[in-house]
Amino acid sequence: xxxxxxxxxxxTVKSPCIVIGVLDKHKLTDSAKQIDQxxxxxxTQILRRGDIxxxxxxxxxxxxVPGLKSARVLLVGCGKSGELTHQKFSNIISNASxxxxxxxxxxxxxxxxxxxxxxxxxxMLARLATEAIHQNDYRFSELKKDSAPSLKKVTLHFAExxxxxxxxxxxxxxxxxxxxxxxxxxxxxxxxxxxICTPTYLAKQASSYEKNYSKLKTTILNQKEMEKLGMGSLLxxxxxxxxxxxxxxxxxxxxxxxxxxxxxxxxxxxxxxxxISIKPGAQMDEMKFDMCGAASVMGTMVSVNELKLxxxxxxxxxxxxxxxxxxxxxxxxxxxxxxxxxxxILNTDAEGRLILCDALTYSEKFKPKAVIDxxxxxxxxxxxxxxxPAGLLSNQQKLADQILAAGADSGxxxxxxxxxxxxxxxxxxxxxxxxNIGGREAGTVTAACFLSxxxxxxxxxxxxxxxxxxxxxxxxxxxxxxxxLLTQYLMDRCGKQYAL
Numbered sequence: 001x002x003x004x005x006x007x008x009x010x011x012t013v014k015s016p017c018i019v020i021g022v023l024d025k026h027k028l029t030d031s032a033k034q035i036d037q038x039x040x041x042x043x044t045q046i047l048r049r050g051d052i053x054x055x056x057x058x059x060x061x062x063x064x065v066p067g068l069k070s071a072r073v074l075l076v077g078c079g080k081s082g083e084l085t086h087q088k089f090s091n092i093i094s095n096a097s098x099x100x101x102x103x104x105x106x107x108x109x110x111x112x113x114x115x116x117x118x119x120x121x122x123x124m125l126a127r128l129a130t131e132a133i134h135q136n137d138y139r140f141s142e143l144k145k146d147s148a149p150s151l152k153k154v155t156l157h158f159a160e161x162x163x164x165x166x167x168x169x170x171x172x173x174x175x176x177x178x179x180x181x182x183x184x185x186x187x188x189x190x191x192x193x194x195x196i197c198t199p200t201y202l203a204k205q206a207s208s209y210e211k212n213y214s215k216l217k218t219t220i221l222n223q224k225e226m227e228k229l230g231m232g233s234l235l236x237x238x239x240x241x242x243x244x245x246x247x248x249x250x251x252x253x254x255x256x257x258x259x260x261x262x263x264x265x266x267x268x269x270x271x272x273x274x275x276i277s278i279k280p281g282a283q284m285d286e287m288k289f290d291m292c293g294a295a296s297v298m299g300t301m302v303s304v305n306e307l308k309l310x311x312x313x314x315x316x317x318x319x320x321x322x323x324x325x326x327x328x329x330x331x332x333x334x335x336x337x338x339x340x341x342x343x344x345i346l347n348t349d350a351e352g353r354l355i356l357c358d359a360l361t362y363s364e365k366f367k368p369k370a371v372i373d374x375x376x377x378x379x380x381x382x383x384x385x386x387x388x389p390a391g392l393l394s395n396q397q398k399l400a401d402q403i404l405a406a407g408a409d410s411g412x413x414x415x416x417x418x419x420x421x422x423x424x425x426x427x428x429x430x431x432x433x434x435x436n437i438g439g440r441e442a443g444t445v446t447a448a449c450f451l452s453x454x455x456x457x458x459x460x461x462x463x464x465x466x467x468x469x470x471x472x473x474x475x476x477x478x479x480x481x482x483x484x485l486l487t488q489y490l491m492d493r494c495g496k497q498y499a500l
Contacts, residue, residue: 001137001152003130003177005169008109008157010035015070015155017061017103019096019110021078022047024054029078031111031157038067043075055079056091059099074099076112084117086411089125093132101137101149111157113169123165123172123500126156128411130176131183131484138184140191140477172500178306179410179487183480186292186299190470190478194271194288199238199246199319202268202291206248206298206317213305215254221247231358233337234318237351240275240328241321247359248294248317250301254309261312262490263368264301265359267352267375268294268319275322275348276330283472290352292469292478293374294319300486307487309494314366318355322348334432338362339454344432352377353447354436357454370399370459372489373451374482375466380443382467389415390482391464393448399461406489412482414463423449 010018010031020032026047028036036043042065046052052060058077065073076096079088092112100108110133113125120128137149158169189197189205203220210216223244226235231247238245248268251261272290273279279287294317301315329335333345335354338361343354352375363371381391389407392414394400400416407413426438426446434453438446448462468481491498 001134001154003133003154003156003173005126005156005158005166005173007159007161007166008111008155010068011038013070013109015107015109017072017074017100017105017108018070019074019076019100019108019112021092021112021115022052022054022075023078024080026054027081029112030114030159035065035068035073039065040067042066046075053077056088057095059095061099061103078112078115081116082118084115084120086120086128089115089120089128090132090135090411093129094136097133097136097151100151104150106150107153108151109155109157113156114159121500122158122160123168126158126169127172127176127500129156130173131180134176134180134184138187140188142188168500171498175307175491175498178303179484181306182299182303182487183483185302186295186480186483187478189295189298190289190292192288194321197288197291198243198270199268199321200243202270202294202317202319203246203248206250209250209302209305215252216301216305217251217253219249221249229362230336230338232335233343234320234355234358236329236333236335236345237322237354238320240323240325243321245320248319250298250315252301252304252313254304255312259312260367260369261314262493263314263316263363263366263371264297264486265316265356265363265371265373266294266297267291267356267377268317269322269352269355270319272322272349272351273324275328275351276324277347277349278324279349286470286472289470289478290376291319292376293465295478296374296465296469296481296483296486299480299483300490303483303487304490307491309490311490311493313490314368316359316363318359320355322351337454341434341453342432344429344435346435347437350437350447353450356451360451360454360458360460364457368458370461371455372403372461372463372486374463374486376469377464378444378447378466381464384444385415385467387467389413390468390485391444392416392461393419393445394461395419395452395455396459396461399459402492403461403485403489406492407485410484410488412485412488414482414485417445419445419448419452
């Protein structure tokens, strides 16, 4: 998808279609007003007929509008003036993109960055439009015959002609392109089935990125190397699988050599049967999405490389299959983690924390400024927060605030939950340093409390993405979240140069 930003002269431009906005009560955006004047009130006449209300989701395709050289004008509903949010604007752009594709339009001008709002700048709207076009344009067609969307080229009309404003608008599109590419990379990985996207496949994909990005270096640790490091917790999860585990380390060097890196850790369980504590059969196919934490940090590394951020970033992906087998871990088994702490495995379906804890211990070697782990960790997070925000827990409030701000700025939100010592009591074991589950109550919190025992030397945060990483039902598929949040967080660490 080719996306650019320009100032358009609607009177002279020749385009297959121009997209403009209609607000509630038949109000027009500034661009729509210009076209209405050029057409001697043609748009106003259409609105008086009541063919479009202005509600978000509404649209109307017009042909041969007087006074224009462009073939069509697409009117899209934009809702109430001044009430724009990240999600509403993304829905507006997605609706426009869908209608353009339905009409088999390959090249279009979208003029919607002039919507009035209090919280989002016009340059931020350009970024969000770019992201939304990538998001809506996405098709997982690697394993099926599926017609590609018709839309190939989009020009975003940006009314401000001052070079400073245009420079920032071009940056906005660049950021949107990078996040869109990273997010769709994560979606591709998440949507692949478990018989293809194995730990070995993930490792090969991570290594392949080196061909495109000169500042990226990838190292893959095999089972013997993990055994030498004492990763007994991680390896206990892979015992029941015939597919060997992989430990993926991606190092991006965009900053100075002496700069301490930011570390992202992604849970990479490429299929989770639950092991001996086997899951119910219904919707077990969705457990191919249990590596969406891994997919999101790998996608974020794509975005970071595309933007050439002037910082150092490390992505760590512990990757395994969790399968039932004669060799699989059993409830009641006790394993020793890389940190030396022992863990009583009371439930083999609480496996994500068992691989993450060794990865978090391994991350200490990089002396990181901050560590963020990302995991589809608990069903309890879905019950608590639904499908809108990721769950956030952290041992440093400053880091939590930075992540919350990045979520608000990117529209990829998180919500903080408590990490109080009171909950640690639920992890007590009579036979080991800790149990891997804390009972039915506060499952998301006790999972994070477990991980916190391996992060005492770290500035650490945990994102539970079980509710946001994929959609079920008719729209089943990976979402690519939280690539926008993570990329925003890392851009924020670069100062104000990426502020929109």
